[in-house]
Amino acid sequence: MNERIRAYEVLVIDSNGEKLGVMKTEEAIIKAKEQELDLILVAAETKPPVAKILDFGKWQYEQQKAATKQRSKGKALEMKGLRLGVRIAEGDLNVRVNQARKFLTKGHKLRAVLQFKGREMAHFDLAIEKMREFARRLEDCSKIEELPKRMGRQLIMILTPEKKSPPKINPSPNEAQK
Numbered sequence: 001m002n003e004r005i006r007a008y009e010v011l012v013i014d015s016n017g018e019k020l021g022v023m024k025t026e027e028a029i030i031k032a033k034e035q036e037l038d039l040i041l042v043a044a045e046t047k048p049p050v051a052k053i054l055d056f057g058k059w060q061y062e063q064q065k066a067a068t069k070q071r072s073k074g075k076a077l078e079m080k081g082l083r084l085g086v087r088i089a090e091g092d093l094n095v096r097v098n099q100a101r102k103f104l105t106k107g108h109k110l111r112a113v114l115q116f117k118g119r120e121m122a123h124f125d126l127a128i129e130k131m132r133e134f135a136r137r138l139e140d141c142s143k144i145e146e147l148p149k150r151m152g153r154q155l156i157m158i159l160t161p162e163k164k165s166p167p168k169i170n171p172s173p174n175e176a177q178k
Contacts (some may be wrong), residue, residue: 001038001039001040001041001056002032002039003053004031005025005029005039005041005049006050007025007041007048008024008025009022009023009024009025009048010022010023010025010028010039010048011046011048011049011050011051012028012031012051012052012053013051013052014048014052014102015037015052015053015055025051031053032053032078035053037053037054037055038053038054038055038059039051039053039174040052040053040054040056040059067089078108079109079158080108080109081110081111081113081115082099082100082110082111082112082113083114083115084112084121084130085114085117085125086116086117086120087120088130093130093134096134097134097138100112100134101141101158102141104138104141104159104160104161104162105161107161108161109158109159109161110130110142110159111156111158112132112134112156112159113154113156113165114127114130114154114155115153115154116153116155117153121153124150124155127155128148128155131148133158135157135159138159141161141162142160142161142162143159143160143162144158144159145158145160146155146158
């Protein structure tokens with residue numbers, strides 16, 4: 001900004017967004033000072049570099065605001081979690097499946113955790129079967145990212161939403177002949 005601009009000539013844009021044309025950097029700085037504003041280099045890579053006459057504090061605030069907005073839009077989707085048990089009843093399993101379906105259709109990843117209690121650790125095969133059943137019921141809207149893995153007294157599986165491809169449109173009779 002201002003005296004720190006090293007380019008000899010710059011394309012100047014005033015505070016209203018109108019092009020003032022290519023001029024020497026010193027002249028542009030004088031014009032900016034007359035308006036009690038700053039000359040800010042916004043595109044240094046172009047030929048000639050582009051500089052705007054703006055209030056630096058206001059411009060800096062706008063840049064920070066835009067960066068924050070970008071970060072919030074680019075935020076990674078949340079990992080949602082559900083707990084299951086080896087002896088979970090059919091009705092409770094249906095409730096968990098419906099909740100998981102909601103999370104997956106909203107685009108969230110899902111972490112299904114089956115917890116072992118007491119002597120249930122001896123029935124690892126039943127736990128694996130319960131996880132398979134859970135994943136099978138969600139096949140239509142998800143895919144398994146991470147197969148069930150034992151971690152201490154838990155069995156953990158990660159599901160991701162499946163991107164559905166758009167339905168194929170039947171070709172018109174003219175295209176079908178080609």
